[in-house]
Amino acid sequence: MTLLSQTIQYALSGVTTGSIYAIVGICWSTVFLISGVLNFTTGEFAMLGGMLTWAYANAGMSLGLATGLAIVTSILVAALLERVVINPVRYPSETTYMLITIAAASVIKGIILLTYGTDARRIRPFLEIEPINIFGATLVPQVLVVLGVLVAVTLFLWLFFNHTLFGKALRASSINQIGASLIGIEIGRFRLFCFALAGALGAISGIAFAPISFTGYNLGFMVGVKGLVVAIVGGWTIAGTVAAGLALGLVEGFAAGYISTGWKDAIALSVMILFLVLQTVDLRKKFRKLQP
Amino acid sequence: MIPSREFPVNLSWLLFMLALGLLPLVLQSNYIISVMLMVALFGVLSIGMGLLLGQAGMFSLAHPTWFGLGAYIAAILSVRGLTSPLLGIFIAALCVAVLSWLIGAPILRLRGFYLANATFAMVVIAQIAAGQLPKLTGGHEGLLGIPYLTIGGFVFKKDLHFYYLSWTLCIACFWFCSNLMNARLGRAIRSFHDNESASSSLGVNIPRYKLQIFVLTAVMASLSGSLFCFYLRFVTPESFGFPLLVELIMMVIIGGIESIRGALLGSFVVLWLTEFIHAYLGKVLPAMTGEVDAIFFGVLIILVLIFMPRGLIGWVEPILNFSRRRDERL
Numbered sequence: 336m337t338l339l340s341q342t343i344q345y346a347l348s349g350v351t352t353g354s355i356y357a358i359v360g361i362c363w364s365t366v367f368l369i370s371g372v373l374n375f376t377t378g379e380f381a382m383l384g385g386m387l388t389w390a391y392a393n394a395g396m397s398l399g400l401a402t403g404l405a406i407v408t409s410i411l412v413a414a415l416l417e418r419v420v421i422n423p424v425r426y427p428s429e430t431t432y433m434l435i436t437i438a439a440a441s442v443i444k445g446i447i448l449l450t451y452g453t454d455a456r457r458i459r460p461f462l463e464i465e466p467i468n469i470f471g472a473t474l475v476p477q478v479l480v481v482l483g484v485l486v487a488v489t490l491f492l493w494l495f496f497n498h499t500l501f502g503k504a505l506r507a508s509s510i511n512q513i514g515a516s517l518i519g520i521e522i523g524r525f526r527l528f529c530f531a532l533a534g535a536l537g538a539i540s541g542i543a544f545a546p547i548s549f550t551g552y553n554l555g556f557m558v559g560v561k562g563l564v565v566a567i568v569g570g571w572t573i574a575g576t577v578a579a580g581l582a583l584g585l586v587e588g589f590a591a592g593y594i595s596t597g598w599k600d601a602i603a604l605s606v607m608i609l610f611l612v613l614q615t616v617d618l619r620k621k622f623r624k625l626q627p
Numbered sequence: 628m629i630p631s632r633e634f635p636v637n638l639s640w641l642l643f644m645l646a647l648g649l650l651p652l653v654l655q656s657n658y659i660i661s662v663m664l665m666v667a668l669f670g671v672l673s674i675g676m677g678l679l680l681g682q683a684g685m686f687s688l689a690h691p692t693w694f695g696l697g698a699y700i701a702a703i704l705s706v707r708g709l710t711s712p713l714l715g716i717f718i719a720a721l722c723v724a725v726l727s728w729l730i731g732a733p734i735l736r737l738r739g740f741y742l743a744n745a746t747f748a749m750v751v752i753a754q755i756a757a758g759q760l761p762k763l764t765g766g767h768e769g770l771l772g773i774p775y776l777t778i779g780g781f782v783f784k785k786d787l788h789f790y791y792l793s794w795t796l797c798i799a800c801f802w803f804c805s806n807l808m809n810a811r812l813g814r815a816i817r818s819f820h821d822n823e824s825a826s827s828s829l830g831v832n833i834p835r836y837k838l839q840i841f842v843l844t845a846v847m848a849s850l851s852g853s854l855f856c857f858y859l860r861f862v863t864p865e866s867f868g869f870p871l872l873v874e875l876i877m878m879v880i881i882g883g884i885e886s887i888r889g890a891l892l893g894s895f896v897v898l899w900l901t902e903f904i905h906a907y908l909g910k911v912l913p914a915m916t917g918e919v920d921a922i923f924f925g926v927l928i929i930l931v932l933i934f935m936p937r938g939l940i941g942w943v944e945p946i947l948n949f950s951r952r953r954d955e956r957l
Contacts (some may be wrong), residue, residue: 373740423933429740430686434876435932441873442925449922556869560751563744601755604748608734611745615736 340471345592346585347469351478351547353584354485355381358540359562360569360576361492362533368571369509370526372421373429375436376413378559379443380537383409385550386447388542389456398459406538412443413534417527440555448552455549458542477546484543485577488536492573505529557600564607647794651787662902664790664858667797670894671851673878674797674804675844677890680879682808683840684820686739689727689746690848690875692753695867696723697849698856699757699764702773705857712776716853720846727845728838735837750872757864769863776857789858796854797891800847805887807843816840877924881931883938892940897924 359381366374387408391401420439424431462476496502505525508515516522541550541558565583569575583603591599651660672690679685700719705712734745757764764770776783783789807813815836818826827833856862874897882893904920931938 420929420933425933426936430680431932431936433686433740433743434880435929437873437876438925438928438932440925441921442929445922445925560748564748567741567744595759597755597759601752601759604752608745608748611737611741612733615733 337471341592343470343472345588347472347474347478347588348591349585349588350581351481351544351584352587353581354481355540355544355558355580356561356565356583357485357577357580358488358536359558360565360580361488361573362537362540363562363566364569364571364573364576365492365536366529366533367566369505369529370421370522371429371509371512372432372526373436373563374530374533375433375559376416376440376443377533377537377562378555378557379440380409380413380534380555381541381544381558382447382550382552382555383412383443384538384541385458385545385554386451386456386541386552387538388545389458389550390451392458398461402542405542406535409534409538410531413530414527416534417530421526421530422523440559444552444555451552453552455551456545457549458545460546475547477543481543481547484539488539489573489577496573561603564603568607568610644798651790657786660790661786662898664786664793666895666898667790667793668851668855668858669874669878669898670797670891671793671800672848673875673882673890673894674800674887675847676875677879677882677884677887677893678804678808678816678840678844681884681886681889682813682820683816683837685735685837685841686743687735687746687841688743688872688876689730689749689845691750691867691871693723693727693845693848694852694855694871695753695757695862695864696726697852698862698867699770699852700849701853702770702856702862703763705774706770706772712774712857713778716850716857719853720849723849724842724846727842731838731841731845735834735841747872750868754864754868757867764864765862767864769861771861773856773860773862775860776854783857786858789854793851793854793858796850800850801887801891808887812836812839873921873924877928880928881938883940885937886940886944888944889938889940892943893938896939900924900927 359377362377362380363374366372366377384405387405388398388401391404392398396404416439420435421432424435460475460477461480464476466476467474496506504520505528508520508522508525512522541554544550561583565580566576568583569577569579583606586606587599587603590602594602650663654660672694676690679687679690697716697719700722701712701715704710704715704718709715710718730749734742734749737745758767760766761768781788783792808817815826815831815833818829818831819833819836823833852867878893878897879890880893881896882891883889901920901924904923908923935941
């Protein structure tokens, strides 16, 4: 393999994982911006989508039906989560929400583990065509599906939040939740909707990714953390999150290719810590101090 | 010195210490002793975590890392024969103090869940590093061949020896922390927990106190980690990752986030509940042992957070205070 084809190969795998991070990051920011809940179960829905599709397909359903049912189940689980876990909290604070969703994530993970075991699962690719050759690098057709899903999700959310009345209302109510509830808007229902939306998007991303890499009960944790990294670095906006997701994917792809596979997660997380810490430093102020 | 409110030399505490001291003599069961000594070691961790989360309002999740560093540094030093185990413990504590100071200074500028994310990332990075440096740490197989801990010629071999040692550490940390909370640092911490701008306008140097309490709890965790590694005589990267973090969060939440006693109670309750789950649910669901507690404790955390935000200590505190006069209890 030449250096060029190697580089293209790493970039392709980077873009693929990057798109998954971007979608999961969008799930984080959808829930966080509108309801103020930092939902740590986000990554688990990506796992849930892949695992449920595998389980339904394994039970004898066609792939399309299994996918649809997995998404519906994920939406139901997300809605149930909001009603049973988030809604009844009496003294809501950032800390409480964070801890309670971490607990919920471990419950979801544990239940999947109990039902389907620890084995890595794989579902059939959606596109049954031969891998494409680009300068010696192979492009698996499923990568196109993942990219298509990313574009579709981004477009859908952009249209939804900017060009529908309900989407605009959601954004408006997130600016001042107390004010919104004072004029008679039911915040709880909006939050329920956001959770369901994030559940669906997470499941879709997991399903799109499952034919490329194996899916297993412990997939959700790392994907969730990376999604959070991307959402924070992207400034909680859709465009920013997509850009940050692809960038993180590329960094990881190249780090895995040229440095070491084992260290790639550590590198991605170090980037996040550095980013967070550097944000607290006002560089312009420091430079002004240096000048006489 | 102002007498401390949380650790007074009163009847209930004397009874508690007496019970702890006599427990191994009355119940000569190795199993109970080994669980109780874990209660002490994890109690040190959860006290530190409770101080950060509950009293200071600093959402730092870095505790497993300090625990792991304490264990690994002490273990590596003594395995290679560079220092005696006892000296290794102190060198580990010193290293962790310096490291937590260096990391804390920039990272504590973050607030709320941004701090939580950064420290959480640290836990994951530290775990990856421990697995990826096999020459130094033994990699994923773990570090073996840790010698016995000896203090002044006395060899700590049995569980019983470690029982007294770890409870000494735990009680010392408890006593230190509860006095600290009524000292200058503690008052400062509680003041900025409630309102940072108000307390800094009264002249509290918030970054300095945040860093102090961060380093302090890190050193406590490191000491506990060093004892842990000499007790098990075996360390793996898996023992300092996300599961430990969830366990610590459970202890702090279930015990009661706003009190030091709650953290210790949480350690006791969580570890014994884990034992009971393994003993009894293991029969019902024979295939699963370790993973069942994730579901069980997840549900428990959710229930406690929804129905008992103050934790178990809200129920137990009146009992602990039985020996005080009524006006003192307020």
